[in-house]
Amino acid sequence: xxxxxxxxxxxxxxxxxxxxxxxxxxxxxxxxxxxxxxxxxxxxxxxxxxxxxxxxxxxxxxxxxxxxxxxxxxxxxxxxxxxxxxxxxxxxxxxxxxxxxxxxxxxxxxxxxxxxxxxxxxxxxxxxxxxxxxxxxxxxxxxxxxxxx
Amino acid sequence: xxxxxxxxxxxxxxxxxxxxxxxxxxxxxxxxxxxxxxxxxxxxxxxxxxxxxxxxxxxxxxxxxxxxxxxxxxxxxxxxxxxxxxxxxxxxxxxxxxxxxxxxxxxxxxxxxxxxxxxxxxxxxxxxxxxxxxxxxxxxxxxxxxxxxxxxxxxxxxxxxxxxxxxxxxxxxxxxxxxxxxxxxxxx
Numbered sequence: 614x615x616x617x618x619x620x621x622x623x624x625x626x627x628x629x630x631x632x633x634x635x636x637x638x639x640x641x642x643x644x645x646x647x648x649x650x651x652x653x654x655x656x657x658x659x660x661x662x663x664x665x666x667x668x669x670x671x672x673x674x675x676x677x678x679x680x681x682x683x684x685x686x687x688x689x690x691x692x693x694x695x696x697x698x699x700x701x702x703x704x705x706x707x708x709x710x711x712x713x714x715x716x717x718x719x720x721x722x723x724x725x726x727x728x729x730x731x732x733x734x735x736x737x738x739x740x741x742x743x744x745x746x747x748x749x750x751x752x753x754x755x756x757x758x759x760x761x762x
Numbered sequence: 763x764x765x766x767x768x769x770x771x772x773x774x775x776x777x778x779x780x781x782x783x784x785x786x787x788x789x790x791x792x793x794x795x796x797x798x799x800x801x802x803x804x805x806x807x808x809x810x811x812x813x814x815x816x817x818x819x820x821x822x823x824x825x826x827x828x829x830x831x832x833x834x835x836x837x838x839x840x841x842x843x844x845x846x847x848x849x850x851x852x853x854x855x856x857x858x859x860x861x862x863x864x865x866x867x868x869x870x871x872x873x874x875x876x877x878x879x880x881x882x883x884x885x886x887x888x889x890x891x892x893x894x895x896x897x898x899x900x901x902x903x904x905x906x907x908x909x910x911x912x913x914x915x916x917x918x919x920x921x922x923x924x925x926x927x928x929x930x931x932x933x934x935x936x937x938x939x940x941x942x943x944x945x946x947x948x949x950x
Contacts, residue, residue: 625935631913657939662887664907669795670809677786680815
């Protein structure tokens, strides 16, 4: 790329305040001697001037009101979904508590029907005499009567 | 403006949702302008503006303040515009050559003889030239020429380096000048 081609691109930054003094001097020196670049710069400047002058379109009135209303609605929906989630959690907690209560109640009731008290245990123990224990057959062959068949 | 923005942002983050209206009022026109020049459609631009401000509101906590609020908003709006353009697969409605031809028919012979600067004044030529630029070039020129963004703000909006901004701006302005040159040649 020769100097003219390099400068041809750079000249379009000439009016930007961000450009360094050295860069600006380089462009100015080139434009002074190059009529093509000078014309291009002038042409760009006139378009740029009208571009800056161009009126920006106006959004419709009440845009802010519409945006704020949408935000409020979204926030409400968000809080509603949080509330619903909390409600669901609450229902689950109630359900779990009720289940636990019913299980405990059932256990308590079955205990009342079949109370395992120490008195019952003593009665059961007295019904079995110490001699009976000798009759307990430990032999495997007798223990499985179907093998006799 | 930056300090006012920060003040409003702090208020919104501390629970005063209504302070956000001040931010919308301050920036909506510029954001609308950016969207309009990118999309070339008022209704779509308004929809994107709404989407931008709603999105910005709900992600305000993630705004770190390392760029100006307007560049942060512009970045959100630009992404939304690009998404819309990508989904709609939009392209310029007429080619540059067709536009030149139609413009010549539209303009009377007397108007064609007007100096170039006078034509710019009398017609909507500048806007048409802008619309016929590539999207990337139209984007950077809108930010720089119409919205007066600094190189740094453009870099933050386009998420690139300042050197990349300079290179892109050079190319965009060159394309703009080439189209203007083309029109001038045709109308002589």
